[in-house]
Amino acid sequence: xxKNYKIRTEKLNLFYGDVQALVDINMNVEYNRITALIGxxxxxKSTYLRTLNRMNDLIASVKIDGxxxxxxxxxxxxxxxxxxxxxxxxxxxxxxxxPMSVYDNVAxxxxxxxxxxxxxxxxxxxxxxxxxxxxxxxxxxxxxPALGLSGGQQQRLCIARVLAVEPDVILMDEPTxxxxxxxxxxxxxxxxxxxxxxxxxxxxxxxxxxxxxSDYTGFFLNGILIEMGTTKDIFFNPQDxxxxxxxxxxxG
Amino acid sequence: MKQRKAKxxxxxxxxxxxxxxxxxxLWLAAGVTIVILVWIIGYVVxxxxxxxxxxxxxxxxxxxxxxxxxxxxxxxxxxIVNNSVRIEELSAQDIIDFYCGEVRDWVIAKQDLKVKTFAxxxxxxxGKAFSEKVLGKxxxxxxxxxxxxxxxxxxxxxxxxxxxxxxxxxxxxxxARNNPKVKIINVRAIALVAHPxxxxxxxxxxxxxxxxxxxxxxxxxxxxNWQEVNGIDLHIVPVLFNEDLAIAKQFKQFALGDDKRFSLxxxxxDNQTDLMSVINRNEGAVGFTSYFYLKNHFPDQIxxxxxxxxxxxxxxxxxxxxxxxxxxxxxxxxxxxxxxxxILLTVIMATPLGVGAAIFFTEYAGEGRLVRSLRFxxxxxxxxxxxxxxxxxxxxxxxxxxxxxxxxxxxxTITLMVLPTIIRTAEESLKSVPRAYREESFALGATRWQTxxxxxxxxxxxxxxxxxxxxxxxxxGETAAVILTLGNSxxxxxxxxxxxxxxxxxxxLLATEGISFERAFATGTILIVIILIVNTVATQxxxxxxxxxxx
Numbered sequence: 001x002x003k004n005y006k007i008r009t010e011k012l013n014l015f016y017g018d019v020q021a022l023v024d025i026n027m028n029v030e031y032n033r034i035t036a037l038i039g040x041x042x043x044x045k046s047t048y049l050r051t052l053n054r055m056n057d058l059i060a061s062v063k064i065d066g067x068x069x070x071x072x073x074x075x076x077x078x079x080x081x082x083x084x085x086x087x088x089x090x091x092x093x094x095x096x097x098x099p100m101s102v103y104d105n106v107a108x109x110x111x112x113x114x115x116x117x118x119x120x121x122x123x124x125x126x127x128x129x130x131x132x133x134x135x136x137x138x139x140x141x142x143x144x145p146a147l148g149l150s151g152g153q154q155q156r157l158c159i160a161r162v163l164a165v166e167p168d169v170i171l172m173d174e175p176t177x178x179x180x181x182x183x184x185x186x187x188x189x190x191x192x193x194x195x196x197x198x199x200x201x202x203x204x205x206x207x208x209x210x211x212x213x214s215d216y217t218g219f220f221l222n223g224i225l226i227e228m229g230t231t232k233d234i235f236f237n238p239q240d241x242x243x244x245x246x247x248x249x250x251x252g
Numbered sequence: 253m254k255q256r257k258a259k260x261x262x263x264x265x266x267x268x269x270x271x272x273x274x275x276x277x278l279w280l281a282a283g284v285t286i287v288i289l290v291w292i293i294g295y296v297v298x299x300x301x302x303x304x305x306x307x308x309x310x311x312x313x314x315x316x317x318x319x320x321x322x323x324x325x326x327x328x329x330x331x332i333v334n335n336s337v338r339i340e341e342l343s344a345q346d347i348i349d350f351y352c353g354e355v356r357d358w359v360i361a362k363q364d365l366k367v368k369t370f371a372x373x374x375x376x377x378x379g380k381a382f383s384e385k386v387l388g389k390x391x392x393x394x395x396x397x398x399x400x401x402x403x404x405x406x407x408x409x410x411x412x413x414x415x416x417x418x419x420x421x422x423x424x425x426x427x428a429r430n431n432p433k434v435k436i437i438n439v440r441a442i443a444l445v446a447h448p449x450x451x452x453x454x455x456x457x458x459x460x461x462x463x464x465x466x467x468x469x470x471x472x473x474x475x476x477n478w479q480e481v482n483g484i485d486l487h488i489v490p491v492l493f494n495e496d497l498a499i500a501k502q503f504k505q506f507a508l509g510d511d512k513r514f515s516l517x518x519x520x521x522d523n524q525t526d527l528m529s530v531i532n533r534n535e536g537a538v539g540f541t542s543y544f545y546l547k548n549h550f551p552d553q554i555x556x557x558x559x560x561x562x563x564x565x566x567x568x569x570x571x572x573x574x575x576x577x578x579x580x581x582x583x584x585x586x587x588x589x590x591x592x593x594x595i596l597l598t599v600i601m602a603t604p605l606g607v608g609a610a611i612f613f614t615e616y617a618g619e620g621r622l623v624r625s626l627r628f629x630x631x632x633x634x635x636x637x638x639x640x641x642x643x644x645x646x647x648x649x650x651x652x653x654x655x656x657x658x659x660x661x662x663x664x665t666i667t668l669m670v671l672p673t674i675i676r677t678a679e680e681s682l683k684s685v686p687r688a689y690r691e692e693s694f695a696l697g698a699t700r701w702q703t704x705x706x707x708x709x710x711x712x713x714x715x716x717x718x719x720x721x722x723x724x725x726x727x728x729g730e731t732a733a734v735i736l737t738l739g740n741s742x743x744x745x746x747x748x749x750x751x752x753x754x755x756x757x758x759x760x761l762l763a764t765e766g767i768s769f770e771r772a773f774a775t776g777t778i779l780i781v782i783i784l785i786v787n788t789v790a791t792q793x794x795x796x797x798x799x800x801x802x803x
Contacts, residue, residue, distance in 0.1 A: 055695060060618070086697035096688040098707050108706060112698040145799060158692070165696055 004072070006031050006169060006199045007052060012066035014047060014056070014223075021047050023223045025066070029216075034191060034200045036210035036231065039220035040246070045203045048220070049171050052201065053088040054081050070169070086113060088169040089162035094178050095154035097146035097161075102129075102138050105146045105157060109165035124164050132160035133190045152183025156190065163194075170194065172202040176209065188213050207247065211235055219243045293780065300777025303565035303770040306558050308461045311343045311543050313559040314506035315440030318422050319344075320499050321385040323524045323541050328498075329378055330425050332407065332434045334368075334416040337361050338569075341438035344543035350417060352387060353394025357581070358415060364576035370409050370418035373399035378421055388548035403427070410434050442503050443543035444555035445528075449486060449535040450478060451552075459483035461556035468508055470538060473515030478536060490518040491530050491539035497522070503540050566774040575742040579758060580767050584775060586744040590659075590752035591728065591782065593745055594738070597663040598670065598727045603720055605667070606674030607709075610716075613675070614682040615704055634672035641669045642733030650737055660748040662738025666730060670723035677722065681715020682708060714794040721790045725783055731756045755779050 007029040014022035022044050029035050037045040047056065054075065056062045068075050075084050086109075097105050106125045115121060125142075129135045134156040138149065146157055155175060162170060172191075176184040191200060191213050204210050210217055211231060218228040219240075227234060227243045238244040321327040331347065333339065339361040349355040350367050358365040371393060372379030379399070387393065400406045403424040410418040411433035420428060428434050444467065450459055459478060462470070466481035471490055478486040492514055493500040504514065519534075521527045524541060528550065531537040538555065546554050573583030609630075617623040645665030655661045685708050693703040709716075739751025740761065753761075755775055762772040 053695065055691065058691070058694065082697050082699060084697075085695055090695040092688065092692065092695075094688065096686070096692050098689060098692070099711050108693070108698075109696040112693075112696065112702045112706060161692075161696065 004031075005029055005069075006071065007201075008069040008072075009048075009051075010067045010069070012048070012051065012064070012068060014044075014051060014065070015063040016059075017061045021223050022051070025225045027218060027225060027228060029199060029201060032195055032197070032199055033215040034195050034202060034213055035216040035218065036214035037201065037203045037218050037220060038205075038207060038210050038246075039226075041205075043220040044223040045218075045220040046173050048225075049090075049173055049201060049203050052169075052171055053085050053090055055090065057081065086165050087167050088171060089165060089167035090171040091155070091159055091162055091173065091175045093174040095151055095158050097149070097154050097157055099145065099147055101143045102146045102149070102157060103142040106160050106164050109161060113165060128160040128164040129157070131163050131194070132156045133186065133193070134160060150183070152179050152186060155179060155183065155187060159187075159190065159194075167198070169199045169201070172200065174203050174205055177205055184209075219246060221246070296773060296776045296780060299770070299773035300566050300780075301564065301774075303561070303563050303773075305561045305770070307561060308556040308558050309343050309440065310345055310547075310554045310556055311440040311443045312467070312503075312507050312540070312557050313440065313464050315341060315343075315438045315442070316502065316506065317425065317436045317438055318502075319439045319441045320502065320542055321381055321544055323493065323497070323499050323527070323545065327378070327381045327385065328422050329382065329419045330422050330428070331417065331419050331437050331439050332410050332428050333418075333437055334410055334414055335433050335435055336365065336414045337417070338363060339437065340435075341440065344439060344441040344443070344547070347439065347441075348386060348391070348544075348547065351393060351397065352391040353396070356394075357577070359577070359581055362581045364581045365415040368413050368416040369394060369397045370406055370413075370416060371397055371399055372403075372406065372419070373401060376402065378419070382419065385542075385544050385548075388544075390548075407431055407434055440506075441543050442499065442506065442540055443546050444538060444540050444557065445531060445546050445550060445553045446538040446555050447531055447535050448553060450483060450538065450555070452484060454484040457482075457484050459555070461558045463558050464560070467557055468512065471503075471515055471518075471540075472508060472512050473517060486536040489534045489537040490515045491527060491534075491537050492518045492520050493527065493539075493541075494520055494522045499541065507540070565770050566777055570771075570774055571778070574744075575758070578765070578767055579742065579762055579771060584755065584758060584778065587742060587753050587755055587758050587775075588778065588782075590745050591754040591756075593659060593752065594663055594666070594734075594754055595724055595727060595786075597659060598666045599720060599724065601663060602667040602670050602674055602723055603716075606671050606719070606723075607678045607716055609671075610675045610678035610682055611704055611709075614679055615700065615708065630672045630675050633668075634676065637732075638669055638730055639732040639736070641665050642736035644668075645733060645737035656749050657737065657739035657751045658747075658749040659738065659745050659752055662734055662752070662754075665733050665737045666727045669730065669733060670726050673723050673726065674716075674719045677719025678712070678716045681712040681718070684715065685711045710797075713797055717790055717794055721787060724786050728754075728779060728783060728786075729756055731760045735760070755782070 005028040009025050009027050012022055012025040013020065025048060037049065039045050050056045051064060051068060056064065064076065070079065070084070070088065073079055098108060103125055106128050107121045110121055110124050115124070129138060134153055137153055138157070146154065149157060176187050179187065188209065194200060202214065214231045216229065217231045217234040219226045219234060221242055227238060227240045234243060235247055238247060317330050318328050319331065321329065331342070337358055346360060351369050351371065356367055358367055371382060374380050374383060400409055403420040406418045406420050407424070407428050410416040411431050425436065428436055444462070459482065462481055466475065469475035470481065470488055475481055476488055478484055478488055495514065519530055521530055524545065527539050527541060531539050570583040572585050574586050575584055576582035613623060613627060642665060645661055649655045649661040649664050650657055689707050689711060690703055693707050698706065734754055734757055738754065740753040740757050741751040742753045745752035755778060759772050759775040759779065762768055762775060
């Protein structure tokens with residue numbers, strides 16, 4: 001029986017010029033689950049993540065081969081890139097709020113998608129900030145510079161900014177690697193709530209984090225998806241020797 | 253181990269020393285630069301606000317209202333001018349120039365105003381004396397001079413005529429003082445006279461003029477040889493009128509100051525004939541008498557006196573009056589406005605063009621060969637001398653396109669000239685916008701154009717503004733290109749095609765044509781102030797915008 005997945009990639013190959021960064025990646029991502037991608041530095045997990053909302057298009061030397069399906073539509077053929085990025089949001093490693101007020105940061109997405117009415121924007125901003133669990137901290141400083149927030153608050157603000165365009169998939173590229181443990185814990189709690197509504201794919205360096213928060217885990221090595229399965233299986237019953245070595249901390 | 257430690261210690265010491273020397277050298281470099289800059293700006297601004305001149309006059313440095321026409325006090329008069337004339341004192345030579353028509357405007361008051369002379373006619377004794385003593389045998393009244401019959405009529409006429417000057421009997425001074433439309437002016441009418449030998453050239457030295465303090469030294473007996481006062485080797489013989497004569501009293505008051513005493517070894521005389529015969533018999537003799545007398549009888553024996561004149565230079569009237577007589581009189585109001593027009597037009601034309609090009613280069617163009625050569629081309633343009641832009645502007649805009657010498661030709665040329673600056677700085681500030689902002693914006697589904705407008709330009713605005721300020725600075729200071737394209741009519745520009753003089757050109761003309769250095773400095777000060785205002789406003793703007801950038 002063919003199951004419906006949120007995102008599927010088939011035989012995905014990616015080249016930076018002559019260097020092959022991803023080799024024949026086949027992966028299925030489940031609805032409303034958190035999928036973690038782990039692996040040592042330079043293994044291609046971030047590159048893979050960026051192919052899912054076509055961020056790699058911005059790099060001129062990148063060539064992509066294979067197919068990526070989002071809701072069974074080929075995103076490189078049958079999807080408008082603007083529309084795609086609206087549906088598949090992305091949170092980056094370092095929190096990077098724009099040099100504007102908190103409000104304008106969150107309203108930026110809706111605005112570029114044509115929402116101009118103030119009441120509408122107000123409600124979207126409030127809803128998104130609340131959903132990103134940072135409302136209590138920023139409610140009284142909506143019109144102050146976002147760059148004045150703490151790192152953890154900034155990252156949650158960036159999540160709010162993504163939520164404001166109402167995506168249904170959120171890609172996260174090591175979202176907590178630049179944060180302190182307390183901020184990290186807050187973001188992890190947030191992810192747990194968000195997965196009720198969104199499909200989340202998260203790249204992480206931190207294996208405990210992957211173990212704590214994800215439902216599925218994929219292990220990358222040298223551009224190859226070595227193993228993919230439920231987090232429990234990957235961590236406690238890895239099929240591949242290399243996965244086991246990595247999980248048990250023998251390299252990485 | 254110990255050796256190694258000692259070596260490290262030694263090395264640390266050496267590094268410290270180097271650090272200290274470097275610090276001193278850098279501190280010196282910074283200090284010297286700042287001192288020079290402050291000196292330049294201070295010099296220009298000081299001279300802009302204060303005119304501090306040393307001028308030579310054929311008369312002594314001070315004078316009173318009561319003017320002695322001859323050596324005796326019998327014939328004295330008082331000069332009055334209409335209140336419209338901004339002047340408090342005149343020299344006797346000015347009076348002669350006015351009445352014989354040599355000078356027809358109040359240039360000395362820096363006003364564009366005709367001099368209207370009034371004289372008492374020959375039936376009045378003072379009128380006769382004036383004609384004989386002041387104008388003498390060789391000169392006659394100017395054709396526009398008007399005669400009046402008596403003092404009352406004189407006061408009335410002078411009060412009613414703008415730019416008028418007249419004279420009255422000293423007894424009527426009170427009447428003149430009570431008339432608010434008339435003011436009594438001081439006239440410097442006493443001059444120094446010396447034996448012709450004093451003016452000779454000996455050992456390549458010649459007395460050109462006396463400083464005020466030297467004059468004082470001569471007549472109070474502190475100087476004994478002309479060498480002491482920059483003259484030739486000749487003994488000084490002061491010749492004085494008896495102290496009870498009015499002219500001696502006036503001289504003592506104006507030249508020496510009241511408390512000073514006359515030289516004890518002076519020769520004393522009690523009339524004009526004696527004075528001149530004593531002076532002409534003694535080499536090195538020097539005396540004083542009425543300028544009018546000397547001018548008519550011994551014009552070659554007058555000793556010039558240098559006077560220091562410290563007056564306010566840049567006054568409100570200079571800012572609000574129109575320039576007249578090539579800038580010799582009047583102010584610079586129209587020129588300031590022309591400059592502002594030029595700045596505004598240049599900014600309006602150059603900013604969108606330059607920023608647009610910079611956005612194209614950084615955001616759209618990539619790194620192709622064409623773009624690289626375009627960029628190289630703009631950078632080369634930045635280094636081309638402005639006169640070449642001027643030449644181009646003159647031949648293409650003024651002549652070929654037929655835009656005439658005027659605002660449009662001028663600002664188009666300046667725009668071409670400042671474009672590279674604006675492109676360069678805008679490009680740098682666009683490039684310094686973090687890549688992450690672009691990625692984040694794209695990831696939110698924004699197009700490139702939305703990203704440019706929504707994130708990149710707002711972030712880069714302070715840098716772009718800096719470029720615009722630099723461009724304004726160049727535009728305001730530009731002279732060569734502007735002369736060739738904008739023209740130099742000192743009137744207010746009425747439309748885009750009318751020739752207009754700007755401050756830099758005005759300054760250039762004032763200085764090169766020797767019109768007035770004080771006015772050149774005043775104009776320079778206005779230029780500096782304009783740049784200062786532009787800079788302050790822009791910094792405030794940048795500060796306001798930067799609020800969002802600060803953590």
